[in-house]
Amino acid sequence: MTQLETSQITTVVTEHELHQRWKWYDYFTFNIDHKVIGIQYLVTAFVFYLIGGLMAMAIRIELNTPDADFLDPNLYNAFMTNHGTLMIFMWIVPAAIGGFGNFLVPLMVGARDMAFPKLNAIAFWLNPPAGALLLGSFFFGGSQSGWTAYPPLSLITANTAQTMWILAIVLVGTSSILGALNFVVTILKMKVPSMQWTQMPLFCWAILATSVLALLSTPVLAAGLVLLLFDINFGTSFFKPDAGGNVVLYQHLFWFYSHPAVYLMILPIFGIMSEVIPVHARKPIFGYKAIAYSSLAICVIGLFVWVHHMFTSGTPPWMRMFFTISTLIVAVPTGVKIFGWVATLWGGKIRFTSAMLFAIGLLSMFVVGGLGGVTLGTAPFDLHVHDTYYVVGHFHYVLFGGSVFGIYAGIYHWFPKITGRMMNETWGRVHFALTFVGTHLTFLPMHQLGLQGMPRRVAMYDPQFAGINHICTIGAIVLGISVLPFFFNAIWSWLYGPKAADNPWDALTLEWTTSSPPAIENWEVLPVVTHGPYDYGRTVEVNQTVQTASI
Ligand code: HEM
Numbered sequence: 001m002t003q004l005e006t007s008q009i010t011t012v013v014t015e016h017e018l019h020q021r022w023k024w025y026d027y028f029t030f031n032i033d034h035k036v037i038g039i040q041y042l043v044t045a046f047v048f049y050l051i052g053g054l055m056a057m058a059i060r061i062e063l064n065t066p067d068a069d070f071l072d073p074n075l076y077n078a079f080m081t082n083h084g085t086l087m088i089f090m091w092i093v094p095a096a097i098g099g100f101g102n103f104l105v106p107l108m109v110g111a112r113d114m115a116f117p118k119l120n121a122i123a124f125w126l127n128p129p130a131g132a133l134l135l136g137s138f139f140f141g142g143s144q145s146g147w148t149a150y151p152p153l154s155l156i157t158a159n160t161a162q163t164m165w166i167l168a169i170v171l172v173g174t175s176s177i178l179g180a181l182n183f184v185v186t187i188l189k190m191k192v193p194s195m196q197w198t199q200m201p202l203f204c205w206a207i208l209a210t211s212v213l214a215l216l217s218t219p220v221l222a223a224g225l226v227l228l229l230f231d232i233n234f235g236t237s238f239f240k241p242d243a244g245g246n247v248v249l250y251q252h253l254f255w256f257y258s259h260p261a262v263y264l265m266i267l268p269i270f271g272i273m274s275e276v277i278p279v280h281a282r283k284p285i286f287g288y289k290a291i292a293y294s295s296l297a298i299c300v301i302g303l304f305v306w307v308h309h310m311f312t313s314g315t316p317p318w319m320r321m322f323f324t325i326s327t328l329i330v331a332v333p334t335g336v337k338i339f340g341w342v343a344t345l346w347g348g349k350i351r352f353t354s355a356m357l358f359a360i361g362l363l364s365m366f367v368v369g370g371l372g373g374v375t376l377g378t379a380p381f382d383l384h385v386h387d388t389y390y391v392v393g394h395f396h397y398v399l400f401g402g403s404v405f406g407i408y409a410g411i412y413h414w415f416p417k418i419t420g421r422m423m424n425e426t427w428g429r430v431h432f433a434l435t436f437v438g439t440h441l442t443f444l445p446m447h448q449l450g451l452q453g454m455p456r457r458v459a460m461y462d463p464q465f466a467g468i469n470h471i472c473t474i475g476a477i478v479l480g481i482s483v484l485p486f487f488f489n490a491i492w493s494w495l496y497g498p499k500a501a502d503n504p505w506d507a508l509t510l511e512w513t514t515s516s517p518p519a520i521e522n523w524e525v526l527p528v529v530t531h532g533p534y535d536y537g538r539t540v541e542v543n544q545t546v547q548t549a550s551i
């Protein structure tokens with residue numbers, strides 16, 4: 001770093017700012033500190049997770065019996081739609097990318113903040129109004145056309161609510177685009193100069209790939225939804241079949257974003273896995289470059305598989321063939337990662353912390369979900385189970401067993417850094433056990449329901465399916481209960497937990513070289529990187545190897 005650059009950095013941090021901490025009310029304001037924004041994202045997302053979870057409980061209670069005896073079928077549809085929408089757009093995406101990404105990326109690359117702090121705050125503050133629009137839509141009947149909002153259904157059900165739904169998604173989409181731009185510039189431009197590209201933590205590689213994907217795909221969704229908004233409100237007929245519109249066009253626009261969106265939800269989680277596993281297995285990660293490049297490969301290939309959601313939409317055979325093959329190819333870079341993590345665990349001195357339990361749990365869940373995905377990506381099979389509970393079982397394995405498990409792993413791992421307090425490990429284990437059992441119990445039997453022909457998105461079903469549905473509902477109640485130990489553990493530990501050391505897990509990435517929680521501008525002097533992020537067992541432990549040098 002040149003003399004000029006270093007003096008510029010030091011002038012940013014005045015004596016006054018150092019050691020200063022934010023007060024609780026600062027977290028409710030337009031604050032531009034990346035760590036505050038990260039926490040704002042995480043906490044807001046968690047609130048929506050609870051609301052979306054309550055909707056899931058209502059859905060499952062309704063499905064406990066074949067008749068619509070708990071919810072009116074229209075309300076069922078509204079709960080089902082908003083459950084999916086909240087879980088995807090207000091929980092996983094903001095928690096994984098906005099929450100962990102904002103808190104960790106600048107710390108991991110040795111920067112004092114994101115490249116564009118104000119833009120970052122704007123991106124966050126687009127989320128609460130979006131959530132308010134979704135919940136407010138219930139005063140107008142609630143959007144009822146599923147999270148996919150396919151026309152013609154979305155054109156004819158609860159127009160005002162559907163319009164509010166579209167506006168909400170456009171807001172979170174804008175937030176996502178602004179956030180992605182910020183991550184790309186921060187990672188490319190603000191990495192501390194002593195850090196080689198091959199020394200950048202894998203979480204940052206994952207966020208880079210995620211951001212590129214978000215930048216390429218989100219505008220397409222926004223375009224599709226704005227056209228839908230015009231059809232609903234201004235008399236256009238882009239997607240109205242009776243007026244010459246094309247419904248399949250909507251499906252293309254929607255899935256061109258929404259397939260990559262599954263990677264938006266899983267790539268950052270893969271990043272979390274690559275951080276948590278080596279730290280708690282005390283081993284260098286197996287295949288650093290393979291894991292880093294496989295994120296980029298998933299990002300590229302993931303843009304060419306979207307039609308696997310449309311095998312039943314009159315897709316010509318050559319297209320089915322093309323998209324089956326491209327879908328199966330995504331399994332390769334994904335398998336590379338799974339292999340890398342298993343090889344890292346192999347022979348490691350594993351510490352079964354709550355974070356590690358969730359990471360290992362995720363591995364098992366994601367393998368089931370991924371194998372289910374391979375079957376669904378194969379057109380001849382998908383034609384049979386499309387729109388059945390097989391699909392619901394599959395995507396909950398990857399979303400709940402994958403993304404949610406990863407978010408939990410990340411929270412247990414970085415909670416000491418974020419809050420300066422340790423979480424209670426015993427309650428963490430109880431939380432893990434309940435979540436693990438609950439997830440299998442709820443979602444494994446759904447595959448069987450699907451194979452037997454039970455359609456998804458229905459409030460009433462044939463009595464032959466009642467037995468298995470009952471098991472799913474019991475599982476869902478276990479899952480509902482599982483949140484309680486986590487919730488109380490997190491709140492209690494945040495307030496009264498034992499104080500955390502700067503580096504309680506003896507990790508080697510840069511976020512652990514600062515105080516817990518980090519001071520406002522992260523470091524008094526920027527760290528100098530002298531070794532790789534996962535050199536466990538290769539060098540003397542952390543504090544001797546990560547040196548800080550005066551700038
Ligand atoms: C307690 C946990 C959960 C339970 C019991 C649950 C249950 C359900 C059920 C039964 C459906 C199907 C509704 C239907 O097709 O009629 C559904 C749909 C859905 N769920 Fe969950 N879910 C849970 C958590 C999650 C999580 C964490 C996500 C994460 C993203 C998620 C995402 C979705 C999506 C995207 C849909 C599709 C909605 C649609 O068809 O438009 N769910 N859920």
Ligand SMILES: [Cu+2]
Nearest residue numbers: 259306308309
């Ligand atoms: Cu897909």
